[in-house]
Amino acid sequence: MPMLQVKDLTKQFGGLTAVSKVSFSVNEGEVLGLIGPNGAGKTTCFNMIAGAMNPTKGQIEFEGQRIDGLQAHQISQKGIARTFQIVKPLRNLSVFDNVMIAALSKSKDISQAREIAQEVIDFTGIHDLAKKGAGELSIGNLKRLEVARALATLPRLLLLDEPMGGLNGKEVDQAIELILKINKSGKTVVIIEHIMKALMQVSDRIVVLAQGEKIAEGTPEAISKNEAVITAYLGEEYHAQS
Ligand SMILES: Nc1ncnc2c1ncn2[C@@H]1O[C@H](COP(=O)(O)OP(=O)(O)OP(=O)(O)O)[C@@H](O)[C@H]1O
Ligand SMILES: [Mg+2]
Known part of the structure; x- marks a missing residue:
C-alpha cells in the first residue's frame, strides 16, 4: 500500500480548473518530484494534501485513511508537514x-x-x-x-514547495545534501522544484503536471527524455543538454 494516494484530485477556483483529475501515489521511503510550468497546479496539490484547502473532487488517502476534508492541524497531527514556496517565518x-x-x-x-x-x-x-x-x-x-x-x-511525510528557489549554486548543493539526509533519516519526501538538475538528483520518481493535468510519470531519466514533458515544460534546450 502506498503511503499517500491521491485519486482524481480536482480543484476549481470559479471557472478555472487549477487541478484536474490528478492521480498519483507516493511510496514510503521515496523522494517524489512534482514538476511542471508556472501555474500547473503543483502548489494547489500541496494545499489540498496539507489541508489548506478542500478538493473540489477526488480523494486523498494517507497511510490507508481518508484525509481529504480534514483541517490543516489535523493533517499535521497525522504526520504530514509542508514548507511554503514563499517562506513564512515569524521575523x-x-x-x-x-x-x-x-x-x-x-x-x-x-x-x-x-x-x-x-x-x-x-x-x-x-x-x-x-x-x-x-x-x-x-x-x-x-x-x-x-x-x-x-x-x-x-512528520513522516514532508512536502517541500520550491526549497531551492532563489538559492545560489553552492546553496543549491547544500539543499540537495539536506534533502537526501532527511530522506535517509527515514522520511518520505515530495518536492516541487524548478531547478531541474537538482530535482533529478534527489528524486526517485517524478510526476509532471501541465495546466492542471498529469501529463507524465516516471524515473528522472525517462522524464528527461519524454517528448510531452519536453514540449510542455523542459524545452528543447534541456533536451540538447541531456
Ligand atoms: N487561492 C486561489 N484562488 C484562485 N486561483 C488560484 C488560487 N491558488 C492558485 N490559483 C490558480 O491556480 C493555478 C495553479 O496555481 P498553483 O499555484 O498551484 O501553480 P504552481 O504549479 O504551483 O505554479 P508555480 O510554479 O508558479 O508556483 C494558477 O492559475 C493560479 O493562478
Ligand atoms: Mg507553486
Whole structure:
C-alpha cells in the first residue's frame, strides 16, 4: 500500500480548473518530484494534501485513511508537514523560537519542544544562527529554517514547495545534501522544484503536471527524455543538454 494516494484530485477556483483529475501515489521511503510550468497546479496539490484547502473532487488517502476534508492541524497531527514556496517565518522571533513554536504542536510541554527544536536545528545545520532574529537571515538560511520548522512537527511525510528557489549554486548543493539526509533519516519526501538538475538528483520518481493535468510519470531519466514533458515544460534546450 502506498503511503499517500491521491485519486482524481480536482480543484476549481470559479471557472478555472487549477487541478484536474490528478492521480498519483507516493511510496514510503521515496523522494517524489512534482514538476511542471508556472501555474500547473503543483502548489494547489500541496494545499489540498496539507489541508489548506478542500478538493473540489477526488480523494486523498494517507497511510490507508481518508484525509481529504480534514483541517490543516489535523493533517499535521497525522504526520504530514509542508514548507511554503514563499517562506513564512515569524521575523521578529529568533531562529530557535521559530522552530520551538513549530515543535510545540507535537510536544507534551515546553521542555520537550525545546529538545525537539535543538535536535532539528542541529540536523538542518542552522545551529550557529539559533539566536539570530529570523528577519536577519539570508534567503538560503530562511529556506533552511522553513525546512526546520516543518521537521519540528515530526512528520513522516514532508512536502517541500520550491526549497531551492532563489538559492545560489553552492546553496543549491547544500539543499540537495539536506534533502537526501532527511530522506535517509527515514522520511518520505515530495518536492516541487524548478531547478531541474537538482530535482533529478534527489528524486526517485517524478510526476509532471501541465495546466492542471498529469501529463507524465516516471524515473528522472525517462522524464528527461519524454517528448510531452519536453514540449510542455523542459524545452528543447534541456533536451540538447541531456
Ligand atoms: N487561492 C486561489 N484562488 C484562485 N486561483 C488560484 C488560487 N491558488 C492558485 N490559483 C490558480 O491556480 C493555478 C495553479 O496555481 P498553483 O499555484 O498551484 O501553480 P504552481 O504549479 O504551483 O505554479 P508555480 O510554479 O508558479 O508556483 C494558477 O492559475 C493560479 O493562478
Ligand atoms: Mg507553486
